[in-house]
Amino acid sequence: xxxxxxxxxxxxxxxxxxxxxxxxxxxxxxxxxxxxxxxxxxxxxxxxxxxxxxxxxxxxxxxxxxxxxxxxxxxxxxxxxxxxxxxxxxxxxxxxxxxxxxxxxxxxxxxxxxxxxxxxxxxxxxxxxxxxxxxxx
Amino acid sequence: xxxxxxxxxxxxxxxxxxxxxxxxxxxxxxxxxxxxxxxxxxxxxxxxxxxxxxxxxxxxxxxxxxxxxxxxxxxxxxxxxxxxxxxxxxxxxxxxxxxxxxxxxxxxxxxxxxxxxxxxxxxxxxxxxxxxxxxxxxxxxxxxxxxxxxxxxxxxxxxxxxxxxxxxxxxxxxxxxxxxxxxxxxxxxxxxxxxxxxxxxxxxxxxxxxxxxxxxxxxxxxxxxxxxxxxxxxxxxxxxxxxxxxxxxxxxxxxxxxxxxxxxxxxxxxxxxxxxxxxxxxxxxxxxxxxxxxxxxxxxxxxxxxxxxxxxxxxxxxxxxxxxxxxxxxxxxxxxxxxxxxxxxxxxxxxxxxxxxxxxxxxxxxxxxxxxxxxxxxxxxxxxxx
Numbered sequence: 464x465x466x467x468x469x470x471x472x473x474x475x476x477x478x479x480x481x482x483x484x485x486x487x488x489x490x491x492x493x494x495x496x497x498x499x500x501x502x503x504x505x506x507x508x509x510x511x512x513x514x515x516x517x518x519x520x521x522x523x524x525x526x527x528x529x530x531x532x533x534x535x536x537x538x539x540x541x542x543x544x545x546x547x548x549x550x551x552x553x554x555x556x557x558x559x560x561x562x563x564x565x566x567x568x569x570x571x572x573x574x575x576x577x578x579x580x581x582x583x584x585x586x587x588x589x590x591x592x593x594x595x596x597x598x599x600x
Numbered sequence: 601x602x603x604x605x606x607x608x609x610x611x612x613x614x615x616x617x618x619x620x621x622x623x624x625x626x627x628x629x630x631x632x633x634x635x636x637x638x639x640x641x642x643x644x645x646x647x648x649x650x651x652x653x654x655x656x657x658x659x660x661x662x663x664x665x666x667x668x669x670x671x672x673x674x675x676x677x678x679x680x681x682x683x684x685x686x687x688x689x690x691x692x693x694x695x696x697x698x699x700x701x702x703x704x705x706x707x708x709x710x711x712x713x714x715x716x717x718x719x720x721x722x723x724x725x726x727x728x729x730x731x732x733x734x735x736x737x738x739x740x741x742x743x744x745x746x747x748x749x750x751x752x753x754x755x756x757x758x759x760x761x762x763x764x765x766x767x768x769x770x771x772x773x774x775x776x777x778x779x780x781x782x783x784x785x786x787x788x789x790x791x792x793x794x795x796x797x798x799x800x801x802x803x804x805x806x807x808x809x810x811x812x813x814x815x816x817x818x819x820x821x822x823x824x825x826x827x828x829x830x831x832x833x834x835x836x837x838x839x840x841x842x843x844x845x846x847x848x849x850x851x852x853x854x855x856x857x858x859x860x861x862x863x864x865x866x867x868x869x870x871x872x873x874x875x876x877x878x879x880x881x882x883x884x885x886x887x888x889x890x891x892x893x894x895x896x897x898x899x900x901x902x903x904x905x906x907x908x909x910x911x912x913x914x915x916x917x918x919x920x921x922x923x924x925x926x927x928x929x930x931x932x933x934x935x936x937x938x939x940x941x942x943x944x945x946x947x948x949x950x951x952x953x954x955x956x957x958x959x960x961x962x963x964x965x966x967x968x969x970x971x972x973x974x975x976x977x978x979x980x981x982x983x984x985x986x
Contacts, residue, residue: 479639482640483662483663483668485663485665485668485746485747488666492735495724495729497729520639524911526639527640530639557647557659560643563642571854581665583745587823
């Protein structure tokens with residue numbers, strides 16, 4: 464199965480789709496040696512074409528949603544999406560605001576949801592680990 | 601020579617936020633930069649009109665995750681004025697502690713990101729490691745790492761006890777030590793000096809003309825700080841220095857930030873030691889405000905933050921207008937890039953400490969056409985980014 468290839472070292476790409484930065488600084492903190500994601504083989508990919516996992520944060524607005532779809536299409540298969548934070552899951556405090564799509568799973572298929580406003584770095588790591596387990600790592 | 605247009609963003613390894621810089625270059629030299637925003641518009645000002653005064657505070661906090669407590673402070677301070685409520689004295693001190701912790705972590709974050717952009721990855725990782733100490737301190741006082749959500753109308757939601765206070769004081773010592781070390785690195789390191797000195801100079805007159813705020817303004821030699829000019833929370837009772845430097849380049853702006861972070865350590869220490877006794881948590885929270893309007897301003901880590909709140913009575917605000925520091929710092933300074941090399945663009949951009957989620961609320965400004973076009977939302981939805 465093609466998933467085998469990325470089983471041991473999935474690279475993540477982070478896309479901020481209209482977040483308040485809260486999730487982004489926690490994702491950034493997760494990717495530093497203090498929490499050491501590289502023990503799971505996880506590394507920040509600079510480019511969608513190098514990535515296996517896309518971490519989406521933030522309440523998607525219409526303009527960012529187009530971008531997210533494009534980034535998703537640019538990522539080579541097999542690819543996985545992690546929705547990080549309350550906003551990417553359901554819109555969070557911004558629910559009902561006019562420019563928002565509010566949910567990442569309306570735009571791209573989401574594999575793992577990490578709740579929290581914002582989720583702690585440990586939670587982000589746990590979510591990624593769950594995903595790795597899901598794909599058989 | 602052929603002019604080449606290079607888009608930087610909205611997804612770019614150096615920028616962790618969705619903004620797009622369209623850079624036109626001749627060879628390696630930048631001839632034009634325009635900023636394309638709109639990836640982070642969440643309709644916050646409209647959303648606040650729909651929600652009650654109390655709920656509005658949480659939305660204000662989520663304008664920006666990095667400087668959430670200052671957003672809450674500005675909003676709550678305005679609402680308190682409208683409602684005629686005086687915050688409790690002890691609560692003012694706790695608010696000050698949270699806001700200053702936020703300033704330290706924000707300044708450390710941009711120092712780390714700047715090191716990463718320069719190519720000094722070790723420094724990035726080191727600063728991020730020590731930033732965790734500040735996050736821990738924030739968790740001690742507010743109960744959560746990022747969104748403090750500690751403000752409430754008339755006071756705060758969590759008091760601080762002796763045990764946690766002593767723990768914070770001992771942890772602060774370590775933070776101060778590390779901050780001094782990083783200041784020394786930024787001051788003396790050869791790599792950093794080569795990339796930052798004389799890059800993106802804003803002269804004193806330009807700074808006033810472009811109406812930049814915060815460390816960008818103070819780095820250009822103008823002493824302006826809301827904490828000093830129009831004291832709020834407990835700043836009128838706490839002695840501190842306003843850091844001013846006058847070279848105006850990217851390096852100076854970073855030095856202003858690092859010195860300010862050290863100043864913040866002193867403010868927190870003073871506030872923790874001299875904190876007045878008494879209650880900090882209000883017994884009741886008023887739910888409605890009298891008709892009126894109020895302008896409330898606060899010094900955020902990036903500069904002056906202004907809220908304009910209109911009430912027509914009742915439980916909801918009639919209008920909340922937010923003017924954030926990054927709005928001025930990013931959009932007014934596109935001319936600074938001109939004449940620099942392409943590789944300097946992310947450095948100059950980062951030296952303003954841009955906060956995109958702060959910037960985008962009401963209008964979309966497309967500067968590609970030379971002027972500012974205000975787009976309707978339907979147009980916004982149809983615009984393809986490239």
